[in-house]
Amino acid sequence: REKLKTGQIPITPPPTSPAIQHRLWPEVDRLVKQQVAMARMGIGECGTGWQLFAEDGEMKMYRREEEVDGMVVDPLKAVHVVKGITGHEVCDYFFNPKYRYDWETTLEHMTVLETISDDTLVFLQTHKRIWPASQRDVVFWSHMRKLPNDQDRDGPDIWTVVNNSTESPEHPANVGKCVRIYLTVCLLCQTRVHPPKDGAPITRNNVSCKITYCSVVNPGGWAPASVLRAVYKREYPKFLKRFTSYVINQTKNKPLMF
Numbered sequence: 001r002e003k004l005k006t007g008q009i010p011i012t013p014p015p016t017s018p019a020i021q022h023r024l025w026p027e028v029d030r031l032v033k034q035q036v037a038m039a040r041m042g043i044g045e046c047g048t049g050w051q052l053f054a055e056d057g058e059m060k061m062y063r064r065e066e067e068v069d070g071m072v073v074d075p076l077k078a079v080h081v082v083k084g085i086t087g088h089e090v091c092d093y094f095f096n097p098k099y100r101y102d103w104e105t106t107l108e109h110m111t112v113l114e115t116i117s118d119d120t121l122v123f124l125q126t127h128k129r130i131w132p133a134s135q136r137d138v139v140f141w142s143h144m145r146k147l148p149n150d151q152d153r154d155g156p157d158i159w160t161v162v163n164n165s166t167e168s169p170e171h172p173a174n175v176g177k178c179v180r181i182y183l184t185v186c187l188l189c190q191t192r193v194h195p196p197k198d199g200a201p202i203t204r205n206n207v208s209c210k211i212t213y214c215s216v217v218n219p220g221g222w223a224p225a226s227v228l229r230a231v232y233k234r235e236y237p238k239f240l241k242r243f244t245s246y247v248i249n250q251t252k253n254k255p256l257m258f
Ligand code: 6CM
Pocket: 100, 104, 106, 125, 127, 130, 131, 132, 133, 136, 138, 163, 181, 183, 185, 217, 219, 223, 224, 227, 228, 231, 232, 235, 236, 239
């Protein structure tokens, strides 16, 4: 087991996870630890220059303007608190390919290129073209993980999904009509339980989920900065609101999944 300092969350998966045999595993494990540590930081703790660009009820979205070789790669950090759903449910709907067309409005086509294990998949996705830029595609691994809640040992586990670009020799970048984008995304979900005072059983009315969503997308090729920033400003709030409403709708008549 890894050595922990006080207050640190253990994030080493069980040694029996079949994914640890895979060539991508060292990268998956390293990125998940790094992304979770960054997602757990408050906006004040992760450097300067963060601007609040969208707010709606409990949802707050921040971005930091950054460019690499003239291309916009603005990091985004969003926090939201949603009633009636758990972190495990939110991560399951985000990770599981069978739900993706239901909530991902920018998606044109999705293929699972490789199933590394139940919790680790490699995806190829094409996204809808946004005028005047070329259409984009992306190849990324996606990993879902349960993190023990060491700050409240009796509380529900914390769940995360990390997506990170990778290469696929069968699907090389920039050979067809699509420009390859490169992304790192982390969804971190913490369930809060507000137990009924009369000791009644916990229902959906007694839970809420604190969601942190962080992303960095490199558009991979020419895209006008002003259009790209306008697209992000419109699409990210739309995504988080639509996705969380979808999870609420899908789970409302199902038993809670912690
Ligand atoms: O994280 C999100 N979705 C995941 C599952 O699909 C995954 C994939 C993200 C791909 C995001 C691509 C957005 C489209 C970017 C277009 C860029 C270039 C266009 C040029 C315009 C001038 O992580 C939710 C992603 C929500 C995105 C709004």
